[in-house]
Amino acid sequence: MRRRLACNAAQLIALLSFSASMLMAEDEISLPTTPVVPSLTVQTCTACHGPAGNSLSSAIPSIAGLPREYLRGVMGDYRHGGRFSTVMGRLVQAYNDEQMDLLADYFSRQSFKLHKQRVDWDQASKGRQLHRLYCRQCHGDLSRAPEPGSPVLNGRWMDYLRWTLQDYLLGVSQADEEMSGALTRLVRRHGEQGLEALVHYYGSARPKSKSSE
Ligand code: HEC
Numbered sequence: 001m002r003r004r005l006a007c008n009a010a011q012l013i014a015l016l017s018f019s020a021s022m023l024m025a026e027d028e029i030s031l032p033t034t035p036v037v038p039s040l041t042v043q044t045c046t047a048c049h050g051p052a053g054n055s056l057s058s059a060i061p062s063i064a065g066l067p068r069e070y071l072r073g074v075m076g077d078y079r080h081g082g083r084f085s086t087v088m089g090r091l092v093q094a095y096n097d098e099q100m101d102l103l104a105d106y107f108s109r110q111s112f113k114l115h116k117q118r119v120d121w122d123q124a125s126k127g128r129q130l131h132r133l134y135c136r137q138c139h140g141d142l143s144r145a146p147e148p149g150s151p152v153l154n155g156r157w158m159d160y161l162r163w164t165l166q167d168y169l170l171g172v173s174q175a176d177e178e179m180s181g182a183l184t185r186l187v188r189r190h191g192e193q194g195l196e197a198l199v200h201y202y203g204s205a206r207p208k209s210k211s212s213e
C-alpha cells in the first residue's frame with residue numbers, strides 16, 4: 001500500500017514535470033516560428049491592402065504571398081526613397097525595423113487571391129512573348145519560379161503594374177541595373193505599347209481551374 005502510494009506520488013511528479021517541460025518546449029518552439037504581429041498593426045495595412053493583404057482595388061497592390069525578402073526590401077525602399085510612393089513613404093516612418101520584419105513575415109505567409117481582370121487577348125499574347133524575352137528570367141511565370149527577391153507579376157492588378165512601370169521609366173523609382181536594362185531595351189524596341197502588352201499579359205492570369213496557359 002505504502003509502496004503504491006510512493007509510486008503514485010513519483011509518477012505524479014514525473015507527469016507534472018513532463019507537462020511543465022512540454023509547456024516550456026512549446027513556448028520555446030512557438031516563439032521564432034509564429035511571430036505575433038499585433039493585430040492592430042496588421043489592421044492598419046488591411047484597411048487598404050484588403051483582407052489578409054488581398055487588395056480589392058486595382059490601384060492598390062495585393063501584398064499577400066509576395067516573397068518575404070521582397071516585402072521587407074520594398075518597405076525599406078519606401079522609407080529611404082528608392083521607390084516612389086503616394087502613401088507608403090510616409091506610412092512606413094511609423095514602423096521600426098523589427099515591426100517591418102514581422103509585417104513582411106506575416107504577409108508573405110498569406111495566400112494570394114487571383115482576381116479576374118478585363119484584358120485584351122491580342123495584347124496579352126504579344127505581352128507573353130515580350131515577357132519571355134525580357135522579364136521571365138527573374139520574375140518567373142506560371143511555369144517557372146521567380147528568382148528569390150523578385151515578385152511574381154502574373155495575376156497582379158493591372159493599374160498598379162501600369163503605374164509602377166511608369167515610375168521606373170520616369171526614374172522616380174530605381175530598379176536594379178539589370179532590370180533597368182531590360183526595361184530600357186524593351187521600350188526602345190517596342191515603345192510604350194510593349195509595356196501595355198505586358199500589363200495585359202500579367203492581368204490575363206486566371207484561377208487554376210480555367211488555366212489558360
Ligand atoms: C492608405 C492606404 C494604405 C495603407 C494603410 C497601407 N498601404 Fe501599403 N500601399 C498602398 C499604396 C497606394 C501602395 C502603392 C505605393 C504607393 O503609392 O504608396 C502600397 C504599396 C505597398 C507595398 C509594395 C507592394 C509591391 O507590390 O511592391 C507594400 C509591401 C506595402 N504597401 C505594405 C504595407 C504594409 C505592411 C502596411 C501596414 C503597415 C501598408 N502597406 C499600409 C496603400 C496603403
Ligand code: HEC
Pocket residue numbers: 061070073074077083134135136137138139149150151153161164165174175176178179182183186198
Ligand atoms: C535581372 C532581373 C530582372 C529582370 C530582367 C526584370 N526584373 Fe523586374 N524586378 C526585379 C527585382 C529584383 C525587383 C524588385 C525590385 C525592388 O525591390 O524594387 C523587380 C521589380 C519589378 C516590379 C515591381 C513589382 C511590384 O510589386 O511593385 C515590376 C512591375 C517589374 N519588376 C517589372 C519588370 C518587367 C516588366 C520586366 C521586363 C521588361 C522586368 N521587371 C525585368 C528583377 C528583374
